[in-house]
Amino acid sequence: MIGELGQLALCFALALSLVMAVSGLMGARTTAAAARRTATSSALGFLVFVVLAFGVLTYAFVVSDFSVALVANHSHTLKPLVYKISGVWGNHEGSMLLWILVLALYAGLVAVLQRGGERLTSAALGVQGLLGAAFILFVLFTSNPFLRLDPAPFEGAGLMPLLQDPGLAMHPPMLYAGYVGLSAAFSYAAAAMMVGEEGWARAARPFMLVAWIALTCGIALGSWWAYYELGWGGFWGWDPVENASLMPWLIATALLHSALATEKSGAFRTWTLLLAIGGFSMSLVGTFLVRSGVITSVHAFASDPTRGFFMMILIAVAVVGALGLFAWRAPSLQGGAAFSSVSRETTLLLNNVFLVAACACVFVGTLYPLVLDAWNGTKISVGPPYYALTFAPIFFALLVLVPFGPQLGWKRGDLKAAWRTLYPALGLAAVAALVVLAIVSPRGVAATGALAVAGWLIGASVIDIRKRKGARASAFAAALAHAGLAITLMGVAGATAWRSEALTVVAPGQKLTVGPYTLRFDGVTREKGPNYLADRAHIALMDGDKVRTTLLPEHRFYPAEGQDMTDTAIHTTGLRDLYLALGDDRGGGRFALRAYVSPLAPLIWLGGLMMALGGILSLWGRLRVKEPAPQPAAPAIAQAAE
């Protein structure tokens, strides 16, 4: 009966999302105050019923109710509780329900916070309601998670072992919080075009920031998971699924910068609207790529063509609708800001030019093979070399320009003064390049360049932080995020250019060296996990004749799913990873072993974390400072205190 309850809750949520859509859009008219109240309350009702539906499905997974087909197909009684819960979104239907849950959460936030004018908020809720209704219809008609099995099987089929991992349990909710969070920016932008309200960028900024922070964390988490779980030591493969999350991130980053200019100086009004539409469109395209079955991957659980068709129509309606609205309304919003060609505005515009071009690389690289195959049946691969020749130079150019932005003033900047401020950072760049050239062989030309740019960025960030000493914490957000970008760049360069490896077969007692490390293979023991059996290798990291530490890479077998998995062991110094993956049994106690030493690899994710922290700082500053205060309240308080 629990399954029907979920189905019913989803139907109520559909009804409420429709109420929200109609009343919200009606509330865009000045006189319709009652409609606005209805929109707000229906948004909260929509959230309650989506939470209920999601809760029901989660309950079915937790208690292993195999009469629900989805649970039977994707869960197992022996699975640890955390993977029973993460199993809810470890499949197509459940992950679409998670998608709707996140959409409803953002709708609820928009309704509660009521940022911007009441007409703006109401229209934004209306658009959010339309999106909610469309996606619930998609789930109910093509991907119903509550379908029954009769008779119920005694045991479930289990969850793919690859997905049974704490990193991957958290990855989809994080990624969706980002992906779907861009719907709030989209809804606000559409609402702004309807009501002609210009303060939308300020109203929507916290939502953009939350979405960007979550997306940044989600991508970093996914890349980290790929690194330690897949056993080949890589962290980014330009896989279509990875690209699907990178595209919204690139546009969201452009949007954050462009919206800043719109908010501060009224520049790029129409362009910011277009980016808000584009960001969420990329989320939809990403969802389509992953969920429609046009590509196959561990993430792409779906393979039903009707889903792809339905989703394509959904995307077309959303994107064409928004662009139509834009074509109709944008000309009336044209502000025409005035700023000098040397100004903060110009740098933000350049940021957008490069980010959009970088996104175009990923977009074309991901979709071109699909389109070409459909067009004339030619199959091509677009792999890392393509991105090295297109994405890398474009992004590199962007990074070189980044430090100028914060040093130039709004409206009119002083390039000479910016140079005078920044030139010590050039020194740091030169030092970084020289150090690299002195330490490693000169083969890493690109990597040397990357470290020089990283030095330039970090130097500029430090200069910026010193310059702003004593300012509010949020003033350091950009410096922190930009430094994070540099740290990630260093990690990528180090792990790509200077990785050393040993692929070998080891016998018990045998020693091997990889990079600066000496390892000794001390044999394999049989271990029993909660739902797997493992060969656990004991590998001593030697310090002369002493054992410094023992690493325990495993090779696991999951009987319920009938699949094998590698569980890597990583020893990190914070600046260098020793990475071990155990291979198959070669008889006589001998095992295949992969050992990698990746210099600077941990910096990849440290940088991602710093970028996210930069976003959090900015958000914190936003939420602490009250909305456009007519007169500054601080002096009055200061006087009262004296």
Add this chain to the structure above:
Amino acid sequence: MKTVIAFVLMLVPVLTMPTLSHAQPGAPAVIESFSDPALEKRARNLQRQLRCLVCQAESIDESNSPFAADVRHLLRQQIAQGQSDRQILDFLVARYGDFILMKPPLQSDTWLLWLAPFAVLGVAGAVAWVTVKKAAAREA
């Protein structure tokens, strides 16, 4: 993130490594690794440029699939026979199609793929240029 169900299933003999220095006996024709570092470097470089056709987005170098192992052996034999990198790649493309190349070739149906990012960069740059000029004219 960059793997497929097919790959997972193929993990059954996990990490069957073809570049092992301890080759299995009884397969003399298979070159597991070159003792000459220059040849080994060439082989690894070629392996990275090729895509594993039965995997999602893995190179021949990374993949554990039997297909990837076969291609590794094939290209190593050809290197041993003195073929150039170009000849080996041409041979593999003739056999498996362009799909096997990680770097798509520049030809009549792919020039758009290569041009598009820079075209977008150019158009966006031009729009930005005009925008800045207009804004500067208003500002002056």
